[in-house]
Amino acid sequence: xxxxxxxxxxxxxxxxxxxxxxxxxxxxxxxxxxxxxxxxxxxxxxxxxxxxxxxxxxxxxxxxxxxxxxxxxxxxxxxxxxxxxxxxxxxxxxxxxxxxxxxxxxxxxxxx
Amino acid sequence: xxxxxxxxxxxxxxxxxxxxxxxxxxxxxxxxxxxxxxxxxxxxxxxxxxxxxxxxxxxxxxxxxxxxxxxxxxxxxxxxxxxxxxxxxxxxxxxxxxxxxxxxxxxxxxxxxx
Numbered sequence: 001x002x003x004x005x006x007x008x009x010x011x012x013x014x015x016x017x018x019x020x021x022x023x024x025x026x027x028x029x030x031x032x033x034x035x036x037x038x039x040x041x042x043x044x045x046x047x048x049x050x051x052x053x054x055x056x057x058x059x060x061x062x063x064x065x066x067x068x069x070x071x072x073x074x075x076x077x078x079x080x081x082x083x084x085x086x087x088x089x090x091x092x093x094x095x096x097x098x099x100x101x102x103x104x105x106x107x108x109x110x111x112x
Numbered sequence: 113x114x115x116x117x118x119x120x121x122x123x124x125x126x127x128x129x130x131x132x133x134x135x136x137x138x139x140x141x142x143x144x145x146x147x148x149x150x151x152x153x154x155x156x157x158x159x160x161x162x163x164x165x166x167x168x169x170x171x172x173x174x175x176x177x178x179x180x181x182x183x184x185x186x187x188x189x190x191x192x193x194x195x196x197x198x199x200x201x202x203x204x205x206x207x208x209x210x211x212x213x214x215x216x217x218x219x220x221x222x223x224x225x226x
Contacts, residue, residue, distance in 0.1 A: 030211050030212060031211065031212055033214060040220075041219060041220070042116075042203055042205075042217035042218055042219050042220050043155075043203070043205075043215075043217045044217070045214035045215070045216070048212070048214060050212070088155070090215075092211035092212060093211050097143055097162050097167075097209075097210050097211065098211055099143070099145050099157055099160045099168075099211075099215075100145075100211070100215055101157065102147075102154065102155040103154070104154035104155075105154065105155075
């Protein structure tokens, strides 16, 4: 199975600005999930968007999915220093009880 | 629930030694996954279990790596003999149901092989 590819690899912004990260993939998916990883910690689930959904919100997070372009974006609005972390997209497969496949992540730095 | 529990959190060993990493998944979760994370390769899936049965171990790098899940509440990942290139953070994750559900990750074991 293939992994998603996040873009950019690294992003540095000022506190209060919005951060946008993108994920592109090549396979068919059942869903796409975004996870956050703080330095030295495990991954934490942020949001899941199904293949028949186009947009989803959770607090300051907004995720879009374009299955025709095989891409997704994660927008964090009004960023805070505490948002500094690596963000990963993960592809949920279409068959069976398959595991998530993760990209290499976007490293976000929010400067206070 | 305490979440996914991994032990030890840190392990430093010498090349050639056997290393055993342990994982306790969240109670009621029927899938368990072992991942390895390095700067070079990112997060790699090593092996996963459904209902305690190994489903796909194609990500296990070599025969030196083995994993077991003797019951629904415990899994081990063993490296024997260990090598410096095995140094990485090893994560265990568990999930209830299928791919429409989130995976819950443990805090990881940071392994250093000297």
